[in-house]
Amino acid sequence: MPEPQITVNGRPRPLADVPARTNALDFLRGLGLTGAKEGCAEGECGACAVLVVRPDRAGSRWTPVNACLVPALALDGQEVVTAEGIGTPDDLHPVQSELAERGGSQCGYCTPGFVCSMAAEYYRPDREADGFDLHAIAGNLCRCTGYRPIRDAAQALGSAPASDALALRQASPAPGPAPTRLDGFARPRDLAEALALLAEHPDATVVAGSTDWGVEANLRGTRASYVVVVDRLPELRGLATDCPDLEDVVEIGAALTLSEVEAGLGDTVPLLAQVWPLFASRLIRNGATIGGNLGTASPIGDLAPALLALEATLVLVSADGDREVALADFFTGYRETVLRPAELIRAVRVPLPLAAHTTFRKIAKRRYDDISSVAVAVALDVVDGTVARARIGLGGVAATPIRALATEAALEGRPWTLETVEAASAVLAREGTPIDDQRASAAYRSAMLGNALRAWWFE
Template sequence: MPEPQITVNGHPRPLAGVPAHENLLDFVRGLGLTGAKEGCAEGECGACAVMVARPDGDGSRWTPVNACLVPALALDGQEVVTAEGLGSPGDLHPVQAELAVRGGSQCGYCTPGFVCSMAAEYYRPDRTAGPDGFDAHAIGGNLCRCTGYRPIRDAARALGEPAPGDALAERRSSPAPAIAATRLAGFARPRDLAEALALLVEHPDATVVAGSTDWGVEANLRGRRAAYVVAVDRVPELRVLSTDGVVEIGAALTLSEVERALGDTVPLLAQVWPQFASRLIRNSATIGGNLATASPIGDLAPALLALEATLVLASAEGDREVPLADFFTGYRETLLRPGELVRSVRVPTPLAPLATFRKVAKRRFDDISSVAVGAALDVVDGTVVRARIGLGGVAATPVRALATEVALEGRPWSRTTVEEAAEVMATEGTPIDDQRASAAYRSAMLGNALRAWWAETAEPAHEEVAR
């Protein structure tokens, strides 16, 4: 087995002796590459952003990630580029040059992270030059506290095409590095599912990580340490995606990968992605990891509950399939048995023709839900024949709004029905008062979510009937 190492800005850097809890940010700063900063240590500010070469068809894609969250050992065999690797004071990268010319940096603390996120968007394969070619959501996970965003946006909108001979642009035509099977003290990256499951039997106290967007926060802010870490983010069997009949999504696919692969295939999920954290987080967070953490305020669970999703759970004894509605057993607790992994998420088809995702938070983007609602309806000849509604933020687990579903089914899809069902929905769950919202506010938002959906989807004919 080759010696573990990361290629950083074109230079191999050994990983021998790096502890399992050390994140990539601390690792690159230990190399003297101090451009990337720790701002929040939980993936909200983007000051730590770096670029990683990820697979993209037969080639590769420069993908920005939060270096403060991912374990350095999880990048064994991979290629990383920091702001220092993009340009130098005497030879600025186009992104750096535009930021400098347009006044996009003041104190400079956030700038290296902005540079890496903007550079990844600059190298996006299907980006077009010009003001409308740059996706502003690409820097949605990067926060600036002094300059303001207008000059940063102006710099982004001014970017042209990569020049001929740009090494990072040319790198995209070659495959991303093959995933190395890694075994180090306290850390393993298995080569396949069988090895992953064997490791979990061998180390029953192991912590399983994929994107590490949850565990990384625990390690950074709460000092949590794992007796043994098993990284499953590149296990091939966990990275499948199929839309042949049932939609099946591998548990180790990142949310960005699922978003690109599915497009509008599952419209309800297409509504979730732009509201789920930031692009930086979605580039690392996995669909299986998001569900297995069992957060009651996660955004995916309400939508997947409305879609009647099931989970395939894998162990050394074989696979079993369980409804997502039965998966959550308590606060941060699930049906997962020792030695078991989430293998994939299955969404049955055909999909309900009416669907919505509603998220109430203090910020429109890059924030945690106070309340989240996913809903899917089958309406035939004006009558609701099937209703499925998932809720987040109103109980110790994500839950189905069963009473509201009953209040809708068999009745006309009308304002009167919606108003009565909204009153029922306001009583669902057991919301609490906390720093994000009061229980009364959460209950009110549940009912209002249904009313707002009706207001957006009702046709004039429906309005006349309601009057």
């Protein structure tokens, strides 16, 4: 097995002596690359953003990630570019130049992170010359409230020149995952090796995008006895929307990032297409995986309510083979699941055909990049004016994500009218066991539940 290393700004950097607990941000700053900063240590501010080469259908693409969350060892064999590698004071990159000329640098603390997120959008393969998706920088926080000049700088960017070295890099494939074995850390080469490692280390922490575990490590000082990274396992990265062997389901590999699922599915599953823009930020979705999001069993995760409404199942894999579990039966308590020792989520399956009418409603203090107080996902089939089938998933109102079974029963077999909606809304307001916490009161959560169907009806 070759010596572990990361290529940083074109230069190989050894990893052999890096502790498993070290995140990529601390590693990079230890190299003297101090442009990336720690602002929040939980992936909400983007001050730590760096670029990583990731696979793309046409070759590869520069993808921004939060360096404060990713273990440095998880980037073994990968190529990373920091703000220092994008341009220099003597040779500014167009992104840096526009930020400087338009007053977008402010105090400068957040600027390198903005540079990396903006550069990723600048080099996006399918970007129009006069288009810049401002959601690309939604995960970057400016504490000086100087968003207008930052926006102006972003919208002033033209096309990336074809001869640009960073643009040329995207024409070649991204490096493959490097199998890694170091003290307290392993990146297995395949699923069989991963399962063997989990059997050998029953207390191991399984990490993919590390958007949840990274927060635990940074803010709570949690340490893993052994880390097994599964984000690049080929057996966990399939996406089948028209597979002959799976004609009645859409199957999504558990190690696909949410950005990859979003791009791969497009509008195939409309309810999920409603979720993606409201799920954290692009920086988080570039790292977070669908399996990791469900495996953490958070009661306030946005994805579980939608998948509950879609009646999704999970394919769990161990040395004994696969077993399929309904998502509604997967959660057993607060942050607890039916996963057995040495077992992984291999895939998520969404049964077909899909419901004809769907909605996802997220109630939070901010429109984007925030944690839900309440999340409601609804999937309905209405035949000849009557609700033939209703499935409703809820988040933020119980110790686990739940199905609103009583409300489903109050809808099915009844005419899809305002009268039915009002009656069902009264039932929905009583679902779950909401609590008072820093995000919302129990009374507010119940009120938002009661309003969800009614608001959808009037829309």
